[in-house]
Amino acid sequence: MRRRDFLRQLACMAALINYPHTVKALETNSTEKWQSAQALPLRLQEIYPAAHNGRLYIAGGIAARWGIPYFTNRCISYDPVEDSWREEAELPENLHHAALVSTGERLFLIGGFNGAYTHIWKMRSSVYELTESGWQPCGHLPQPQAEGVVSKAPDGSVHIVTGQSPLGQANSSRTDHREVKHHYRWDVDNQKQTAQWQQLAPIPTARNSATGGWVDNQLIITGGRTAQGNLSATEIYDPDDDRWRKASPLPLPQAGLASVTVNDGIIVFGGEMFTPKEQVFGNVWRYSLSQDRWTSLPSLPTPRHGLGAVRFNNRIHVVGGATNPSGSGTSDVNEVLIL
Template sequence: MDRRNFLIASGASLLSIHPLISSAAKSAPQWSSGPAPIPINIQEIYPTVHKNRLYVAGGIASKFGVPYFSNACYSFDPASNQWREEAKLPKAMHHATLVSNGERLFLFGGFHGGYSHIWRMQDAVYELLADGWTQIDTLPKPLAEGVLSCAPDGTIHWVTGQSPRSEANSARSDHQEITDHYRWLPDSQEWQTLAPIPTPRNSATGAWLGDQLIVTGGRTAKGNLSHTEIYDSKSAQWREAAPLPLPQAGTASVVVDDGLIVFGGEIFIPQAKVFKEVWRYSLSQDRWTSLPDMLTPRHGLGAGRFGKDIYVIGGATGPSGDGTSPINERFTL
């Protein structure tokens, strides 16, 4: 083949694969910073998607650099790119967890108290009704920083987290990590105790994927964990799965197709820092893969998915209480 024909053939080959290259590039997940920020600087939030809106309630807020506990509730409409202020919580609280069963919106546990008892843990279950947030039930015991998720059958599961170790309930040292696993039936307000999770931890993340409840990451007083454990509702047993590639705590996650996407987090030991990493877990392959890093690394953040768009909101850009933010960034699959 002479040089001219070789170049023509080579060019044709390149053109034939170019559409594949373009298609792959277009399908890669991408970050964008266009979504409207939350109307408040907020971290330590556990938001949820309810009736096509992303709700966030309570948390540790900051104004002019001064932290305070919030009783505010906001919801975000991705279609209009606008936030709406909802009914205020009965009291200021942080680390309280929202969950929706599709028709009803609930708020579980968390902490409430003044500066002499910042870590006073709650045992209340609230529901957002027409006249505002109303307590409708009580947890089996005070609970916070666990994984709360609605199962396909509409029941609500609380797994691990922290609870008071004794009667004392005011300081961080009053609490300990637990292996408890509870199921709550919203209609009858009945609590059931299920198989405990093997590894106790706080600040983990997770959710139901079909009949499997995935819990990953988190920490104890000794440091961060990378453990991933999965509860099978059919066998009523837990099993160990592939560990999170990095031991991350204070993360957020959403369910996608065959797995879970985990965002951000923080670590204190051996060095305090905030994570930029994003990981995707495949349940069928029991494997983690990396996705594009966050535009703004954060911990104590929240996330909600609407189709191919995931909105990653709030959190702090530095370890602990440093850099509390109103950031809202979109991750498009």
């Protein structure tokens, strides 16, 4: 994706523009409602949280204090029963756009960028695991990769699909990277100490900042963007045939969005776009796998991008993100959609 200079974006305090609801969904379910929960202990965006052992975990990200952004190695977790946050072991390095994934027993942090102001976009291939003694290295991706979709399959394996990787040897600026179609699988149970990744059928549409997850042994990927702009493409992977197929496109082309899986589909939240104009999305969409169609749900109370979403039973916590496109408007919001 072609972004403007990152530091200039961080300084830009553009006013929030709510995207008009120009797309009419096939139906609207009015039974869902939003509530507020305990705010994050710090303002964060560009996060990929995960549910693990009954808690919501966030690791790294782009934080902000007094409107000034910085990169963090903090890890925090949230108890949805107590509605409270606590500090966890710090990461070995400052990371943003790194993705958490839980296998049920183990929690991993995969890829992302080693955020520092001399190399904001230095992409990582690292895999870390949270252990009793803190975050420990656990092998590497086949190559540096970030802004992809990382998820646990029903068989317990971990998949990373699409995102960006370095064009060549250079790996420190945004222009050093390109969108990729890569799709890798890690059989966690068979490799207890070191991550070893198997290459699978590539996703048809290369993109970054997409979202998705597994439903009924099918991996759904939707949204995202390239240097040419946002995408609405939805593609579904069948592991039995190692093959992708097209599905009904997202009603609006959204990128930098988040999602959770639900019965028979996924729910997608927020996002941003840069062209033809800069704006943040408040839209929430639900996709039905059996019907291959999208319907609208109540919009985010606080439209934002670079956010995270985690589900606990019928409650979906949508956390963090930024209320303005790109680097400004970083929030500590914790809003809950009740299904």
